[in-house]
Amino acid sequence: MKGLARRIEGRSALQRADEIGNRAEYLAFMLGNEAYAIEIGNIVEILKPLPITEIPRADPDVVGVMSVRGRLVAVLDLKRRFRLARTFTMDRKSRILLVNAVEEEIGLLVDEVLQVYRLSEAEIEPPTVLGTEQPLHVVGIGRPQAGAVLMLLDLAPLFEE
């Protein structure tokens, strides 16, 4: 049931694209060798790596906690969350996307921030093209004219557990 609801919401990503003059803005970023994108409205801020304090006994995809102007923000490693890597890495290109989650802001560690894409309805494929059983957070495939292929993410399912 829940999956179905998600599908519908995924389709609503298309509708949203429709509403904003047929275009929605997505921020594309790299996780390992794969390109992902989330709707820009979810993003509060893009931060350069800050000191992050490890939290003993937290889930393995939790990098730690950092302070953003006095507020504590937990940092998640999306690569470990998506099982793309077993350990996390940070380098000059790494960025932390500060996003709105349930009752708090959360930092997402990504390898590199690419650019903002404005995707029209025609440029978004439903997730079902990848197969019928896709994880809830995958809401579509973005194919901007530049030729890139972006996995479009919905963050809500990631924070719901």
Next chain:
Amino acid sequence: MAEHSGGGRGDSAGDKAREEFFSEAQEIVDGLSRDLLVLDEVCRRGGSDAELVNDVFRAVHTLKGLSGLFGAAMMSGLSHELENLLDDLRLGRIELTPQVLDLLFQSVELYGRILGAAKGDGPEPAAEVKALLAALGQVAQQKGGGGGSVVAQYELDPGLLGVLTEYEEHRLRTNLQAGLSLYRMRVQFQLATIDSALDDLKARTRPHGEIITFLPTGEGGDAESVELEILVASREGLSVLGEAVAGPNLTIEEVRRRDAAPPAAKESIRPPRPALSDMAPAPLPSFAPPPGFDVPQTIETDDYTEGARTSRPPPPMSPTGLPSVQSFPPPPPPSAPPNNAGGPQAQRERELTLRSVTQTVRVDIRKLDHLMNIVGELAIVRSAVSRLTERVRLHETLVSGRAEAAEGGWSRAGDAGPWRGSAGPRDGELRELVTSLTRLHRSFDRHLTQMQNGILEVRMVPLGQVFDKLARIVRQISREHDKQVNLVVTGAETEIDKLIVEELSDPLMHMIRNAIDHGIEDRDERMRVQKPAVGTIALNAFQKGNHVVIEVEDDGKGMDPPVILAAAMRRGLVTEAEAREMSAKDVLALVFQPGFTTREEATSLSGRGVGMDIVKTNIAKLGGVVDITSEVGIGTKMTITLPITLAIISVLIVEVAGRTFCMPLASVEEAIVFDDSMVRTFEGREVMTQRGATLPIARLAKVFQLEGHRAGVWFNEDAKTPTPPAVSARPLGRPKSYVVIATVAGRRVGFVVDRLVGQQDIVIKALGRSLKKVRGFAGATELGDQRVGLVLDAAALIAEVLANAPGDSARPAPVGASGEIAVVRRSDDAVGGGAAGTPARGGFA
């Protein structure tokens, strides 16, 4: 936050007004509840308190007005019916019976739920309100008019009786029925000073009786003065009352019963006051009461009913035997300016009441949190300034040293050079700068501390806020359960952080429910074991260092370990083997297990097996602990120990495997140098002997599984990337480490750490929702240079260590084993005591 800013401006203004409405309504309802409790108390002693009924009436009236304003229909309807009931009560049309009180208490409950529902917290209690309204209607039908027969027996002018308000008539009747004497005073007042003079007279009358009414007589007055007739009911004789109110322009006489009045007495009454028909059309044009002087409201003071209370002995009469009229303050001379005898006092009283309205501000706690955050940031600025000051001072020392050296060199060379002239003044200037900077920093430091304390103080509220609610619950539950219970509260004035108070009401409610349901025996049983028929629940609060302790103690049947154990086994919470190894204390702690109950069936009161679990979880969330002591047949005492505030705490900063952690100083007993030779193994767990007692120890590095990881772990080892800040720069294999002995509610554990860094006051912040489930941390704080330090949750860690074999998760820990240590520890319950005698105390003091 960004999501809060949504919505139009008009919306947010409306929201604000609504919020104000909620908090104001809540405050009134709270006040209502308090008044009802007092009323209940008075009622049980067989008395009555007219002013309290008035207060309740006024509160409901205000609620009605408020809710009407905000279109809260259900609340407004309820208030309307209640108002009618209270009006009947006030006027003596119905009696204040326990049933009526029940209805009133029920309404308070419903008000709470209506308010909750309006805030989106649960459904509106429509059915209950309807039922209550019906019940109120029934009561209203039962009212019978009080007889005027008593009043008729007195020689009172029918004209006077005709102008009494219904309320005044009721008070007159009540007082006469209670057997009080009735007096009539005639007093001449100067219009210029009538306000204060009347207040003064009222004040002098109050200890002796109740003023029923005062009315202008329409005679004896002129353009500047007016004569009032004042009807007073008093328990005392004419001479005593006369002395109390004595003054010029005042006559007093007793109004006698018709049957008892000797003919002579009739003569003594002064010329009869004109019939009402004479006065009504000409209501004294010159008599313009100043604002605040409310003639029609005859009774408006707090303790005037003193004499009217049948249950109480008459108040002590001051100098009864001495006919010294001088000892009473004479009333103001007619021409005196307003600021005489009673004037300033009365004025002050008025100011006070005004002040209490205007000088308090309701503030959303989140705003205080925000301020607290800012102060936290300022504290970080402070440490940066401190470092800077230190550097400048160092620089100055260097420069002046160099200058001296240079000067010496030059003078030897005999060459003044261009430096010679300027070196002196420049040097002085720098030194001056350093001095000013240091002074400035110190002042900043001081003010910041004051500000921190100030904000903390604002957050503090008395525990009485939650205790009041509990008193209502005790009354309700004990009635439902037909057990008589007395709640004895001490320390309601103990102050604690507002956030903690909010979170306390649920746990305390469950504890009290349990105490009444499971603790207090029923009446017959109590008689049989020769206990007083009325059970007692004591609610004590007091401050103990940085903690607030709340005790809930009952004199019930106590908790019987075998019964608890049997119930726990029946529910599969413990196995038989585990049970055999448990100490009495462990057994008592079983009641905190989710699903535990001794009841076969849930009652409306308890028995679902969730209550005590909630208690423990909620208290733990606040950084507190609950302890139970109980004796079969004597009673049970539950003790909650809580930190005084959640916002700023002193911590001991420690280092473990290169990571920095903060241990709340409130839980630290002492820190001593640790040596591996001190450790002994005891059933697989490490203990040491400290001052003759066994102390379980836990290596934090093992508890947190930090060994084997690289220190800091900000970035991965494989990454060729920025190295973490130099936390791990110190040499490894340091020979010395420390044991930080932590104590929470009498349970002690020594935590082994690598290094003690120092003591610091920090602003503790909660870890976000996504990190809530990580055990062992109370929150985190910023330690300066943007680093975050995790604050350890001492209570949780101690519980964890005592529950499991430390650092050996592979081996299942025998549940019972902790009990044995608990018993061993018994002998040492000194918290921080004798720390001075420790050979090597950690360097944080």
